[in-house]
Amino acid sequence: MRVAVFSTKPYDTRFLTEANAAAGHDLVFLEPRLSPETAPLAIGADAVCAFVNDDLSAPVLETLAHGGVRLIALRSAGFNHVDLATARRLGLTVTRVPGYSPYAVAEHCAGLILALNRKIHRAYNRVREHNFALNGLLGFDLHGRTVGVVGTGKIGVRFIRIMAGFGCRVIAADPYPSDEAVAAGASYVPLSTLLAESDIVTLHCPLTPETHHLIDEERIAQMRDGVMLINTSRGALVDTAAVIRGLKSGKIGYLGLDVYEEEADLFFEDLSDQMLRDDLFSRLVTFPNVLITGHQAFFTEEALHNIAATTIASITAFEREGSAARIAPDALVR
Ligand code: NAD
Numbered sequence: 001m002r003v004a005v006f007s008t009k010p011y012d013t014r015f016l017t018e019a020n021a022a023a024g025h026d027l028v029f030l031e032p033r034l035s036p037e038t039a040p041l042a043i044g045a046d047a048v049c050a051f052v053n054d055d056l057s058a059p060v061l062e063t064l065a066h067g068g069v070r071l072i073a074l075r076s077a078g079f080n081h082v083d084l085a086t087a088r089r090l091g092l093t094v095t096r097v098p099g100y101s102p103y104a105v106a107e108h109c110a111g112l113i114l115a116l117n118r119k120i121h122r123a124y125n126r127v128r129e130h131n132f133a134l135n136g137l138l139g140f141d142l143h144g145r146t147v148g149v150v151g152t153g154k155i156g157v158r159f160i161r162i163m164a165g166f167g168c169r170v171i172a173a174d175p176y177p178s179d180e181a182v183a184a185g186a187s188y189v190p191l192s193t194l195l196a197e198s199d200i201v202t203l204h205c206p207l208t209p210e211t212h213h214l215i216d217e218e219r220i221a222q223m224r225d226g227v228m229l230i231n232t233s234r235g236a237l238v239d240t241a242a243v244i245r246g247l248k249s250g251k252i253g254y255l256g257l258d259v260y261e262e263e264a265d266l267f268f269e270d271l272s273d274q275m276l277r278d279d280l281f282s283r284l285v286t287f288p289n290v291l292i293t294g295h296q297a298f299f300t301e302e303a304l305h306n307i308a309a310t311t312i313a314s315i316t317a318f319e320r321e322g323s324a325a326r327i328a329p330d331a332l333v334r
Pocket of ligand 1: 077078098099102150151152153154155173174175204205207210211232233234258259296299
């Protein structure tokens with residue numbers, strides 16, 4: 001199949017080319033992000049391979065479908081950026097990569113917590129300037145602290161195991177509680193209890209209309225003073241303006257983000273020569289107790305290998321049957 005691969009970075013080319021060696025699809029690597037302006041680049045392709053910040057809204061899907069595209073193969077687990085109703089109407093099949101490496105995200109999340117708590121990002125800079133003073137670097141033992149996990153799917157469960165290993169008390173909230181999360185060491189509580197009792201709150205649920213701005217002014221007010229808030233899921237789970245107010249008042253003591261609501265215009269690009277026009281992001285990076293990474297939680301060898309292998313497998317399954325019939329059920333977005 002001819003596949004137009006959008007938002008291609010050198011690592012995508014490497015891993016997809018390796019995974020495609022046996023399958024032999026005609027992969028056309030395109031650097032631009034998928035948007036209404038770039039969608040015509042896919043005309044003549046049978047499939048489009050897209051990433052998290054590609055635009056898969058109705059006008060883009062219309063252009064793709066009318067240009068002959070029948071399959072949208074997402075290189076991500078999340079599919080909140082796809083207008084699924086329009087995709088269905090146009091007869092487009094949509095696939096994703098479920099749980100390509102939940103360890104990658106869970107471990108990055110633990111990394112953000114450790115770095116924020118022990119101020120490793122600040123210590124790194126100090127030592128480079130031969131400043132060995134410890135003032136301002138005081139942390140706390142994770143052992144015995146309460147960690148609240150919102151969303152106990154594949155990533156949440158791995159993360160619970162890690163924090164249980166630190167000797168934390170782990171509490172969790174999820175509309176669909178799982179035995180696996182309990183076996184990993186968590187106990188389920190209502191979200192309001194989780195917010196009130198947690199020293200660290202971390203988000204591992206998908207972005208849906210129900211979870212949009214899940215963490216808003218009201219929910220921040222329910223949290224402990226000086227709480228650590230971590231978001232490695234999707235930016236819009238958090239109301240950034242409300243979080244900034246929480247940081248300014250001291251209610252939020254630490255903030256760790258791997259995702260940001262308006263990240264599409266920022267992340268995955270080197271903008272170091274440019275002035276940032278996003279005032280909220282610019283404000284966030286001024287706080288010493290905020291640590292932001294640019295959507296890199298997934299970025300491990302294992303994850304990129306699995307993403308490429310599953311994506312190519314879905315494309316091959318679609319090609320064989322000419323329909324979604326053979327695609328692995330958990331890779332198919334319905
Ligand atoms: P998953 O589908 O296995 O688990 C999601 C869990 O969230 C489910 O148990 C679901 O019941 C729960 N949930 C849904 N609505 C909820 C709500 N209102 N409150 C609490 N829980 C709720 O997904 P996963 O593989 O664990 O991934 C979780 C999220 O992580 C993805 O949706 C994606 O947005 C994000 N992610 C980020 C990166 C990254 O690089 N930063 C990489 C992969 C995934």
